[in-house]
Amino acid sequence: MRVLLTGSSGWLGRFLAPALRTAGHTVTGLDLAPGPETHVVGNVSDRRVVDRAMGLGIDAVIHTAALHKPDIARYPVQAFVDVxxxxxxxxxxxxxxxxxxxxVMTSTTSLMISEAIRREDTPEVIWLDERTGPLAPRNIYGVTKLAAEGLCRLHAAEHGLPCVVLRTSRFFPEDDDTHRRPSGENLKAIELLHRRxxxxxxAAAHVRALEKAPELGFGLYIASAPTPFAREDAARLKRDAAALIRERFPDAEAQFAARGWELPKSLGRVYDAGLAERELGWRARTDFAxxxxxxxxxxQLPFAHDPAYTSPLIKGR
Incomplete structure (x- = not known):
C-alpha cells in the first residue's frame, strides 16, 4: 500500500516510516521541515501541498503532523487552528x-485533561479511558486536536471514510519541563506504569490501525503502555503508590535505589489502553516490567531519553 505519512520528519515519523516499510508499505513523507523520510516539504494547512502529495499516487493516509503543547509558547492560536x-x-x-x-490520525491523551483533572486533587487516582467525558481541554493544543477528532468522526459517518484515531500518551524523548522531582529517566520509567x-x-499502533480501519469504520483508542493497576486500586494509588508498586514488583524499590531513583509517593491519573487491545489487537510491548x-x-533502558532533543521544525526556524 502507498501511504502518505504526514509529520514524517518528526520524532514519531522517523520511527513510523521504517515500521510501515517493514510491514510492506511504500511511504511518501510530507512535513514542513525537511528530513530523511520527507519527500514533500510543505504545510498540511495548504490544500495545494496536500493535493501535490496525493498526486504522487497514494492509497492511504497516516496523519501525525501537528503543532503540540510545547509549540504554544512559539506559535499563535491561529497557527494551531490552521495546522x-x-x-x-x-x-x-x-x-x-x-x-x-x-x-489514521494521531491524537493525544492531553485533550482529555481539563484544568480540574490537571490539578489531581481528588482523593483517588483519575482513571481515564475512551468513555471519559465530557471533555474540556485546557489549552489550544487540546481544543484543536479534539476538533480534528470530530472531523474524522464526521467523515466516517457522513462519507464512509474509515478512520482510526489514536490518543497517544507520552512518548517524547526530552525532559518534562513541568516536573522537578523525579525527572529524566526516573520519571519516564514511572510513567510507563500509567501514562507513557x-x-x-x-509506531506499531499506527501500523495496526492502518490494517484495521476498513473493518472498524470509525475507532478511537488510547495508546499507552498497559498499566498493572485496576480501577479498584484508585484510592491506594493516590494515598501510597509506592507501597502498591512494591507489592506488584517486589524488587522495584531496590532496582530504583541502585540507580539513584525513587518510587512515586502518589499517582494522579492512569490511562487505560484496554480497548485498543480488545478491538485493535494492539498491546504495547514495553511496560514497567x-x-x-x-x-x-x-x-539499556527500553525507552528513549534525550534531554537535548529538538524538533526539526524548531531547528529550521
Whole structure:
C-alpha cells in the first residue's frame, strides 16, 4: 500500500516510516521541515501541498503532523487552528476524493485533561479511558486536536471514510519541563506504569490501525503502555503508590535505589489502553516490567531519553 505519512520528519515519523516499510508499505513523507523520510516539504494547512502529495499516487493516509503543547509558547492560536484543524480537514477531503478506504490520525491523551483533572486533587487516582467525558481541554493544543477528532468522526459517518484515531500518551524523548522531582529517566520509567509508551510502540499502533480501519469504520483508542493497576486500586494509588508498586514488583524499590531513583509517593491519573487491545489487537510491548528487567540485567533502558532533543521544525526556524 502507498501511504502518505504526514509529520514524517518528526520524532514519531522517523520511527513510523521504517515500521510501515517493514510491514510492506511504500511511504511518501510530507512535513514542513525537511528530513530523511520527507519527500514533500510543505504545510498540511495548504490544500495545494496536500493535493501535490496525493498526486504522487497514494492509497492511504497516516496523519501525525501537528503543532503540540510545547509549540504554544512559539506559535499563535491561529497557527494551531490552521495546522491541526484545517490541515486535518484538507487531508480528509483529499482522501475522500481519492476514494481511500482508510485514514489514521494521531491524537493525544492531553485533550482529555481539563484544568480540574490537571490539578489531581481528588482523593483517588483519575482513571481515564475512551468513555471519559465530557471533555474540556485546557489549552489550544487540546481544543484543536479534539476538533480534528470530530472531523474524522464526521467523515466516517457522513462519507464512509474509515478512520482510526489514536490518543497517544507520552512518548517524547526530552525532559518534562513541568516536573522537578523525579525527572529524566526516573520519571519516564514511572510513567510507563500509567501514562507513557515508547515511540516504537506508538509506531506499531499506527501500523495496526492502518490494517484495521476498513473493518472498524470509525475507532478511537488510547495508546499507552498497559498499566498493572485496576480501577479498584484508585484510592491506594493516590494515598501510597509506592507501597502498591512494591507489592506488584517486589524488587522495584531496590532496582530504583541502585540507580539513584525513587518510587512515586502518589499517582494522579492512569490511562487505560484496554480497548485498543480488545478491538485493535494492539498491546504495547514495553511496560514497567521491561524497565525492571533492564535494570536487573544492566541493559539499556527500553525507552528513549534525550534531554537535548529538538524538533526539526524548531531547528529550521
Amino acid at each position: 491541526n484543524v484545517t490541515g486535518t480537514l484538507n487531508l480528509l477531503e483529499a482522501a475522500r476524493k481519492a476514494g481511500h478506504d482508510r485514514f 509508551l515508547t515511540v516504537e510502540d506508538a 521491561a524497565v525492571l528487567a533492564a535494570l536487573r540485567d544492566g541493559a
